[in-house]
Amino acid sequence: MLLVDKHRPRKLEALHYHQGLSSRLKALANSGDFPHLLVYGPSGAGKKTRIVATLKELYGPGVEKIKIDSRVFMTTTNRKIEFNIVASVYHIEITPSDVGNHDRVIIQSLLKEIGQTQQVDIAAKQKFKVVVINEADHLTRDAQAALRRTMEKYSPNLRLILIANSTANIIAPIKSRTLLIRVAAPTIDEMVGVLKHVAELERFEFSDKLARRVAEESGRNLRRALLMFEALYAQNEVVKDNTPIPPPDYETLIGQIADELLADHSPARILLVRAKFYDLLTHCIPATVILKLLTFRLVAKIDDVLKAEVIKWAAFYEHRIHLGSKVIFHLEAFVAKFLRILESYLMGMEF
Numbered sequence: 001m002l003l004v005d006k007h008r009p010r011k012l013e014a015l016h017y018h019q020g021l022s023s024r025l026k027a028l029a030n031s032g033d034f035p036h037l038l039v040y041g042p043s044g045a046g047k048k049t050r051i052v053a054t055l056k057e058l059y060g061p062g063v064e065k066i067k068i069d070s071r072v073f074m075t076t077t078n079r080k081i082e083f084n085i086v087a088s089v090y091h092i093e094i095t096p097s098d099v100g101n102h103d104r105v106i107i108q109s110l111l112k113e114i115g116q117t118q119q120v121d122i123a124a125k126q127k128f129k130v131v132v133i134n135e136a137d138h139l140t141r142d143a144q145a146a147l148r149r150t151m152e153k154y155s156p157n158l159r160l161i162l163i164a165n166s167t168a169n170i171i172a173p174i175k176s177r178t179l180l181i182r183v184a185a186p187t188i189d190e191m192v193g194v195l196k197h198v199a200e201l202e203r204f205e206f207s208d209k210l211a212r213r214v215a216e217e218s219g220r221n222l223r224r225a226l227l228m229f230e231a232l233y234a235q236n237e238v239v240k241d242n243t244p245i246p247p248p249d250y251e252t253l254i255g256q257i258a259d260e261l262l263a264d265h266s267p268a269r270i271l272l273v274r275a276k277f278y279d280l281l282t283h284c285i286p287a288t289v290i291l292k293l294l295t296f297r298l299v300a301k302i303d304d305v306l307k308a309e310v311i312k313w314a315a316f317y318e319h320r321i322h323l324g325s326k327v328i329f330h331l332e333a334f335v336a337k338f339l340r341i342l343e344s345y346l347m348g349m350e351f
Ligand SMILES: Nc1ncnc2c1ncn2[C@@H]1O[C@H](COP(=O)(O)OP(=O)(O)OP(=O)(O)O)[C@@H](O)[C@H]1O
Pocket: 003, 004, 005, 007, 008, 009, 014, 015, 016, 017, 041, 042, 043, 044, 045, 046, 047, 048, 049, 050, 194, 222, 223, 226
């Protein structure tokens, strides 16, 4: 098991930082009047960990016994869409953005079904079920409107916890019906505290100086810091204060893709790079993360006049990724576009 999972705190009291927030969540969970929540903050700040701990406070340890259900939904055009649900007796967790534009169907059918049934366990501490919605900021407008309606209609049986990176894409009526909770990224000192704690549990020698370097290089993303910390010990027999910190494997691979594209601009390169894209995708690296990192790597190495154009097309294909279903097409299309822009520039043509 990876350290990020092995040492993930399971209770609100065990969370290392933002103590004020933990005690507020605890008070809410015990108040008997739990509201809908919108939890937002940057990646790796500990949103999910905090929510799982809150659910435990609400329902007790039974909430940790989860199973994965695969369900099939029908769209209005009679297309079948498969969708996975993570559920315990007390709550369910969904990521509607997995089905792109069909997210409204999921929200409507699933929430209606849950909202109309009461808690099965009579001894449950709460009468309502909780629905955790991941990546709520990627929901389409239609899905958000459907969500807003369910919030009003089924509120006796249902509480929503929406997770998002930012509230910018969330419609105002949802914001006004939820309690907004911001989970800020931990400070470097707070991260050093967590890293030292994990090192102690694993009995690793870990100096403050090295902990600080890991925290700083992770960009205040705690998950990334813990992964880097683990890689550091897995790849080196002796770890010193100045041992280079290896970047995650997927970043190295994306760096290689960027170098290969810059070295040769032929169509054959696109084919070669495709295998690497598949490799990343099968390891569950989201296509948007691949596109973003690849763009940053490419932009750092091209002429200034091209930068704005490349970023514009990266944004265009990122949008396409959200709309379409075969992400590989859009990654390849971006690569082809990039090579065309570069070639045109090198040949002195308009791009
Ligand atoms: N308060 C905390 N104390 C100690 N460790 C923590 C704390 N919060 C989070 N962590 C660690 O950081 C890791 C990342 O946290 P988490 O998955 O909750 O982040 P997130 O904000 O939901 O990220 P993302 O938005 O990318 O899904 C967890 O696996 C856990 O090990």
